[in-house]
């Protein structure tokens with residue numbers, strides 16, 4: 027569509043990029059239909075096309091963000107369903123990233139909002155702090171309904187109710203066992219932040235599985251949160267600092283022992299690491315390195331698919347596969363996880379409306395508890411309708427969100443695969459009280 | 473060069489009362505159902521005909537028929553124009569507001585009210601999208617037939633407003649042939665029901681009148697539509713030709729032979745390239761024109777019909793015939809076709825024309841269209857419902873270049889005139905809106921127009937509903953504006 031930016035405005039590379047993105051949008055409206063917030067709220071302003079328009083007006087006028095625009099951009103889940111749908115290839119992801127950074131730089135949020143956001147940014151990316159906060163949250167849980175009654179404090183209530191009741195066992199990060207047979211690959215696994223606290227079992231399963239298939243795992247020093255959490259809050263400088271730190275860590279390893287892949291088991295993080303090349307494109311010192319890192323980033327299911335895991339006998343366990351938005355829309359990985367599960371003997375079921383977000387979306391369930399709750403209810407209804415024995419997903423955020431709504435146990439795809447190929451049964455299945463109808467399968471070696 | 477299309481001059485007395493109107497509307501609607509902040513209004517200023525934009529006074533997003541009636545009654549009483557809106561995907565500017573208008577957008581009314589397999593009907597709120605009706609009944613073996621390419625997003629209310637069609641309408645008819653009843657709110661707030669679950673109603677066909685009335689006779693809040701049982705099988709087949717002429721002549725011959733496939737869609741080379749870039753459907757890139765012909769029925773029926781079509785295509789020098797091998801491939805072929813307009817955004821801005829011509833003139837009109845557009849120094853892509861003779865030249869241009877934009881509009885006008893001269897008409901399915909409004913005189917005599925305006929006036933004496941559209945602004949003899 028038509029845009030009107032001055033030459034001076036276009037001299038800013040971020041504005042120039044956004045202008046290019048806006049020019050591609052033909053206002054056809056297709057994206058509205060698959061946008062979770064439009065489907066829920068029925069207002070153009072809460073649709074991708076409406077948001078694109080709001081952003082266009084904001085950027086063209088070069089003005090500080092206003093409350094109305096912020097409200098509707100804040101409601102965006104960054105689920106990227108619109109990007110999958112858009113026939114014209116509008117890169118909404120980078121447009122909304124730019125808008126969020128612009129909002130962060132030019133808009134003063136109400137006090138409560140500022141506090142919550144600062145709190146999230148100061149805690150979530152740091153495992154030790156997050157662990158301590160969860161401990162507190164567990165104590166504070168009974169207060170959730172009190173907070174819920176004050177609109178400005180609703181996010182705190184949401185935060186408290188999301189904290190898991192039980193503390194996750196901290197899986198000892200054992201040094202990978204030496205691989206005796208010739209190794210099939212050498213990879214780093216992003217240890218990440220929130221996931222390592224909420225469910226350390228996921229990366230433990232990943233390590234077991236990869237080691238079993240003769241993949242060497244290294245843990246480069248200095249690697250940490252990928253920066254997605256602060257990135258989606260519009261805190262660009264912090265996000266870039268996290269990105270640079272990880273790039274340094276991985277480049278060291280790439281240039282040292284060499285890496286075949288950087289494996290990510292939380293797809294929300296995966297989308298961000300794959301975007302490092304873009305995020306750091308304007309930084310002459312990092313642009314190339316970041317691009318190399320992004321080129322090596324793989325979701326765990328992408329990497330496993332290259333290993334040709336053996337096909338196992340069918341086990342009578344049905345899995346509702348929840349396609350995380352960051353996997354299906356962000357990274358366009360749709361079939362691979364299901365193919366892996368099927369090959370491992372599971373019966374896979376697709377919940378209806380699979381393209382719609384579960385409402386987790388990073389910190390969204392804390393910052394937008396009402397919309398998030400509606401999306402969760404819709405997602406859980408569709409998942410429950412599959413009557414599956416277990417739900418598998420590739421993203422910790424979705425797992426936490428869905429698990430608070432359904433009685434069906436929710437595990438990471440890789441936990442099921444590890445189990446099928448000889449690892450332990452996922453703890454959640456063992457304690458779920460469900461009849462275990464799966465037959466043990468002998469550990470398969472290739 | 474084309475003159476920019478005019479809107480009615482906003483009524484000063486309405487603009488002056490803006491704040492009090494908003495405060496009154498706030499009494500009629502819950503807060504989340506009213507948009508009135510300047511920033512929030514801008515995204516409603518246009519539809520898919522983005523060359524034209526007018527920021528409305530306010531946007532009402534009612535949840536119920538009662539709220540729709542309350543807003544209409546209020547606007548009627550105080551002489552405030554109202555522009556009904558569904559998903560805002562109109563390509564003729566049908567849903568573009570005006571500065572003194574309240575937009576009445578039905579996007580929150582998305583409930584499927586009843587599915588009645590015994591009568592093969594679905595009753596839905598007007599904001600339900602076209603595709604979600606088919607989705608709701610698909611697993612039970614039914615579908616809603618008219619399938620505009622925008623079916624993912626466009627609403628049934630908008631489909632009724634424009635009497636929309638689609639690829640599969642060649643066999644099943646357009647919206648009006650599949651609509652059984654509506655709940656309609658008149659401008660004074662009266663709620664009426666027209667039609668029902670049966671195929672025809674006693675008395676005048678008022679339903680037929682409402683279908684295609686572009687939001688000027690009333691606001692549809694509920695619709696009852698016909699459901700069709702899915703065929704045993706369906707198969708899209710690709711036919712590639714070396715020239716557009718051959719493809720066009722082939723279409724005319726298929727229809728002349730009395731063969732009615734479910735769909736015959738046409739794409740020229742630029743369109744094929746655009747669609748392939750998005751859908752990766754495997755369209756042949758080395759042909760000048762492609763027909764997507766879909767046949768349906770039992771295997772034997774499909775084979776028989778295909779054999780006759782292949783034979784006819786052979787006479788027109790068809791170079792490639794490709795049957796698709798799987799349901800996935802068929803879905804991709806349709807996905808590509810249905811995304812054609814949107815996907816055009818990858819290479820340029822566009823305006824989409826919508827003239828209909830007699831099939832015998834297809835090749836001629838295609839040729840002339842190319843000449844006209846090239847005459848303006850622009851490019852054209854053609855992708856359209858060929859079986860119906862419903863052409864959609866997409867004129868490609870650069871929206872940031874005002875000279876090109878004006879040229880594109882001028883070329884569009886010439887193409888539409890060409891369609892009329894060729895014995896066809898201005899619009900096949902996208903409606904008149906503002907885009908073709910001033911060309912209506914080219915198609916109709918003043919007497920014809922006066923008659924149509926009489927009908928309009930009978931429903932909406934003060935001409936408050938979507939007033940800038942359909943009828944040329946001058947010579948509105950019976951209009952109160």
Ligand SMILES: Cc1cc2nc3c(=O)[nH]c(=O)nc-3n(C[C@H](O)[C@H](O)[C@H](O)COP(=O)(O)OP(=O)(O)OC[C@H]3O[C@@H](n4cnc5c(N)ncnc54)[C@H](O)[C@@H]3O)c2cc1C
Nearest residue numbers: 558559560561562566621627629630633636637687692901
């Ligand atoms: C990419 C693309 C492809 C398209 N392909 C096709 C196609 O193949 N076939 C086709 O026919 N059209 C097509 N269209 C045009 C458009 O989608 C149709 O005209 C559609 O019916 C509009 O529906 P909507 O809900 O978006 O209505 P809107 O655009 O919001 O409104 C359309 C008109 O209907 C009126 N209206 C809307 N809702 C109501 C209501 N509840 N009661 C009364 N009046 C109402 C409006 O005032 C306006 O005049 C396409 C559009 C796009 C962008």
Ligand code: SF4
Nearest residue numbers: 051052054055057112
């Ligand atoms: S689908 Fe793409 S081109 Fe169409 S309105 Fe949405 S972003 Fe714009």
Ligand code: SF4
Nearest residue numbers: 061102103105106108
């Ligand atoms: S990212 Fe998701 S929530 Fe945001 S506009 Fe796109 S579809 Fe809607």
